[in-house]
Amino acid sequence: MIVVGQVLEVLIGGLLAGVLYSLVALGFVLIYKASGVFNFAQGAMVLLAGLALVRSLDFMVARGAPTWAAIALGLLFAAVIMAICAWIVERYVLGPLVNQDGLTLFMSTIGVTFILEGASQMIFGSDVYPLRLFPTDAWFVAEGLFPGGILVNKLDVWGGLIAGTLVAGLAIFFQNTKTGRALRAVADDHAAAQSVGIPISWIWFVVWLVAGLVALVAATVWGTKLGVQFSITFLALKALPVLIIGGFTSVPGAIVGGLIVGSGEKLAEVYLGQHIGGGIEYWFAYVLALAVLLVRPQGLFGERIIERI
Amino acid sequence: MLRTTLGLAAAALGISAIAEPAMAQNEQFLPALVYRTGPYAPNGIPFANGVADYWTLINERDGGINGVKIVFEECETGYATDKGVECYERLKGKGPTGAGYFSPLSTGITFALTEKVPGDKIPLLTMGYGRSESKDGSVFPWNFIAVGSYWTAADVAIQHVAKELGGFDKLKGKKVSLVYHDSPYGKEPIPALEARAKKDGFDFKAIPVTHPGVEQKSQWLAIRQDRPDYVLLWGWGVMNSTAIKEAAAVAYPREKMIGVWWSGAEPDVTPAGDQSTGYKALLLQHPGGKFKVHEDMDKFVISKDKSAGKDTFGQVLYNRGLINSMLGVEGIRTAQKKFGNKPMTGEQVRWGFENLELSADRIKELGFEGMLKPIKFTCQDHQGADEARVHQWDGKAWKIISDYYKADLSLLDPMVKETAAKYAAEKKITPRDCSKES
Known part of the structure; x- marks a missing residue:
């Protein structure tokens, strides 16, 4: 009975941790889905959004602003920063590269990554900035069934709720709005989309803005978990196997991929790691991803691309 | 008149042109491997600030180490071993006598540089980190794992x-x-x-x-x-x-x-x-906190706006940076007693470290009373202290x-001896006979 309780605890903890990875993965999916660009800078965007939020929030609290007002204005300030970032990326990086090869666009986002990492630390500082927007303690459920109960972290549950809301909102945006459909058209073919009158620069600005706002949401959760700091950029590495498993073009896939990666890596670390030396969860997630690639190269929910030759 | 003025100006320019390299010849170059960006920056920054501020204090308050000005340069490693080695290669030859010593603040970089420093004859001061067996100076003559492993x-x-x-x-x-x-x-x-x-x-x-x-x-x-x-x-x-x-x-x-x-x-x-x-x-x-040395620091560095980062002043890692630099400076000062008041080579600084002894009185005089207990290095003991x-x-x-x-x-020294002997056998190092070293 104790063992069942422990396995359940690791499984639930893993599933919820996976949802937090999905929050980061969603940003990747959005930009890939809408522009066909694999945005290497998504981790750096989470850092920029988090720093803009926490530094402005601290600034206002230090000057006596009420907490609710400081949070609201901090979120607004961070959103404006992400909008400026989206405009600069579209205007000076992606705009001039319209119709270029996908690899060229990908390389340009690597450049954006380093610029964002450097600039955000230079402007907002490179310390650890605590952020406490959500509770971080835990519930112990089913204590009657299992000694000590099953631990469920409140922050993880908040992360799950936020991710669910985001997915629902994004699904509606992509399926039921004119801009959403235009985004999908641009992803299929830049030139064709332009030829039917879709303003590609506006569409790219919108998609980078939405990805920036998703990064801001991820930053609120991860910033509460870790404190806002440079290490947040490493989350991009946690999101990669999620994307490979879920598919680069599927919003629900990002969630399912996160659940598989989170639960798989936690169970592997706790129950397999102790027999082979531990520290395996980072690469175990990629083992899972490779296994999926071999069976379904497009990921579980990705679009199967068939090209005429 | 014009000719005289031009002549004086030319002479002055000439003197300054001669004096400039002469001054540069009387400078001790000290490299600082730091990480002010990246995932470890929150911990790297206060340490780097303490290191830099103590060197600035020595220059501002004392005019250098026995008149030899300290010139230092930071190199960003990001706590990455490859970047640390790059920084080492770039800085090791700088200054009139090359780098005095290196403190990489990374066990990974220390492992990599331990292989390189014997060839370049530059000591590694790794205060509180690095290979624990490098306490054995007979096998690791260039490593000084000061204060504790x-x-x-x-x-x-x-x-x-x-x-x-x-x-x-x-x-x-x-x-x-x-x-x-x-x-x-x-x-x-x-x-x-x-x-x-x-x-x-x-x-x-x-x-x-x-x-x-x-x-x-x-x-x-x-x-x-x-x-x-x-x-x-x-x-x-x-x-x-x-x-x-x-x-x-x-x-x-x-x-x-x-x-x-x-x-x-x-x-x-x-x-x-x-x-x-x-x-x-x-x-x-x-x-953490403030001691006698901080009063001087406040007077000569912080209040003159010459600090590398006064927001970390008195933090635990800032103070560790101060001690790291103090040990380095005192090692150089010890070397100067033997080799003269001039910039020291890495080899001379190594001798200085190995013969460094800081008594309670000297620690008090330096303003570090309450921060550090007496410490003494020998040919055999490159740690100098075993307390925490x-x-x-x-x-x-x-x-x-x-x-x-x-x-x-009684538990650790045999482990040090055994592991150092294994390292010596693996790297084909003949350990020094410390009983014959002066």
């Missing part, structure tokens, strides 16, 4: 656990887990903890955390299930505060956690807020909660 730390941590439990006999049957950064740094205490577990009869388990340590849920769920009596933390940067938060999440008491001295500074506890209250860590002798204390975070500040513990040398 990770084996010292592991031993002292277990001594403190034993004290809290009521004696070493109470350790028998207890469970002690080590949550460590999965790197040469984090792995370093494992042999000493295994030796202590064997001696004291406790159950020891090592739990790795992958760099940079942002995700530790599995490790702490395993701890919740295993319920160890104590958890030792060997983390760096974000890993420390994340460990404290995860410990709080699984309701593991922070009072039962003891971090190494690299897991016991302000950036390690403040991000976790109230959850850090009760957390303990070792002190590499010195605490414990402090605890009370939610607002670190409070010292123990007296000094002296590491159990």
Whole structure:
């Protein structure tokens, strides 16, 4: 009975941790889905959004602003920063590269990554900035069934709720709005989309803005978990196997991929790691991803691309 | 008149042209391998500030080391070994006599440079980090693992656990887990903890955390299930505060956690807020706060706006940077007594370190009383001290909660000897005969 309780605890903890990875993965999916660009800078965007939020929030609290007002204005300030970032990326990086090869666009986002990492630390500082927007303690459920109960972290549950809301909102945006459909058209073919009158620069600005706002949401959760700091950029590495498993073009896939990666890596670390030396969860997630690639190269929910030759 | 003026101007220019290189010849070049950006920056910055500020103080207050001005240059490593080696290669030949010594503030970089420094004849001052066996100066003549090694730390941590439990006999049957950064740094205490577990009869388990340590849920769920009596933390940067938060999440008491001295500074506890209250860590002798040297620092550096970063002034890692530079400066001063008041080569600084002795009086004179106990290096002993204390975070500040513990040398010294001998055999090094060294 104790063992069942422990396995359940690791499984639930893993599933919820996976949802937090999905929050980061969603940003990747959005930009890939809408522009066909694999945005290497998504981790750096989470850092920029988090720093803009926490530094402005601290600034206002230090000057006596009420907490609710400081949070609201901090979120607004961070959103404006992400909008400026989206405009600069579209205007000076992606705009001039319209119709270029996908690899060229990908390389340009690597450049954006380093610029964002450097600039955000230079402007907002490179310390650890605590952020406490959500509770971080835990519930112990089913204590009657299992000694000590099953631990469920409140922050993880908040992360799950936020991710669910985001997915629902994004699904509606992509399926039921004119801009959403235009985004999908641009992803299929830049030139064709332009030829039917879709303003590609506006569409790219919108998609980078939405990805920036998703990064801001991820930053609120991860910033509460870790404190806002440079290490947040490493989350991009946690999101990669999620994307490979879920598919680069599927919003629900990002969630399912996160659940598989989170639960798989936690169970592997706790129950397999102790027999082979531990520290395996980072690469175990990629083992899972490779296994999926071999069976379904497009990921579980990705679009199967068939090209005429 | 015009001709005279032009002549004087030309003469003055000529003199200054001659004087400029002459001044440069009287400068001691000291490199600083730092990380002010990247995942470990919150911990790297205060240390780098302390290092730089002490050198500035020596220049501003004393006019240099016996008249020899210190010139220093920082190189950003980001805590990455490859970048650290690049920085070393770039800076080792700078200045009239080359780099005086290197302090990489990274066990990984120290491992890499340990292979290089004998060829370049530049000492490594690795205060509180690096290879524990490099205490043996007969095998590691260029390494100075000053003040304490990770084996010292592991031993002292277990001594403190034993004290809290009521004696070493109470350790028998207890469970002690080590949550460590999965790197040469984090792995370093494992042999000493295994030796202590064997001696004291406790159950020891090592739990790795992958760099940079942002995700530790599995490790702490395993701890919740295993319920160890104590958890030792060997983390760096974000890993420390994340460990404290995860410990709080699984309701593991922070009072039962003891971090190494690299897991016991302000950036390690403040991000976790109230959850850090009760957390303990070792002190590499010195605490945070302000001492006599800080008064001079305030007068000659901070108030003159010459600090590398006054916001970290008096923090634990800032103070460690001060001590690191003080040991370096005193090593150079010791070398100057033998070789003359001029810039020292790396080889001469190595001699200075090996013959460095700081008495209580000298430490007081330098303004470090209360931060460091007397320290003495010899040809055989490149550590110079084997003591540490414990402090605890009370939610607002670190409070010292123990007296000094002296590491159990009857256990550690044979390990040092054996591991150093293995290293010597592997690298085909003939150990020096320290009985014949003057």
